Amino acid sequence: MVDxxxxxxxxxxxxxxxxxxxESAPDLRMVATTFESREELLRRYACAHEHIAALEEAGAIVLHEVDATRLQTFSGGDGTFQRIIFNFPxxxxxxxxxxxxxxxQFFEGARLLLSLDGCIEVALCAGQGGTSLDGARGxxxxxRVPLLAARAQLALICPEPSWPS
Incomplete structure (x- = not known):
């Protein structure tokens, strides 16, 4: 990942x-979000307070009540992002x-926030994506990730992992 x-x-x-x-890549300029309000998050997850504190202490921005299907209205800082990650939507x-x-809807909005050399990562369970590498679900x-990405004018690629070692 780029410093x-x-x-x-x-x-x-x-x-x-x-x-x-x-923690693994402290030079990242991160905006971390939750769908829930801060109050709901703290009520649902005992360790959320610890994670919020660690992120904010490290300089990350933590935002709540962010709807990934309405990113056209997202105001999470200035500029674009080199990487947008959506885990198990x-x-x-x-x-x-x-x-x-x-x-x-996520792809449509995320495209507007992505830098020209940026990458969107969506983690799905085996078979959910719809590619030949994805499993037997068909x-x-x-x-149908390739189709949905294409409709949002995005290209589906399979790069080598670039996470910090």
Missing amino acids: HARVLVLGDGDLSFSAALH YQAFGGIKGLRRLLG WAGSW
Whole structure:
């Protein structure tokens, strides 16, 4: 990962991923977000307070009530991001069509926040993506990531991992 890169992490549950990423790459300029309000986050996750404190102490920005499907209205700092990370996006309603809609809306908004040399990373379970490398679920039961990315004018690539060692 590029030193001093601007990174946006979306929907990070208890913020443990963001805290671990920032600890492994302290030069990142990170904006870590949760879908829940701060109060709800602290009520749901016992360790969230610790993660928030560690991130803020390290200089990261922590924002709450950020909806990844409405990034067109996102105001998480100035400029664009070199990396946007969305781990295991999920919504409890709408079935597979609702999940595809969620991811499509995310891609549309994230494209506006991405630097020209930037990368969007979406972590999914095996079979959800819809590529030949993805497992046996098949196109019909997948989230159809290549199609949704293309509709948002994004290209799907499979780069070598660039995480800090």
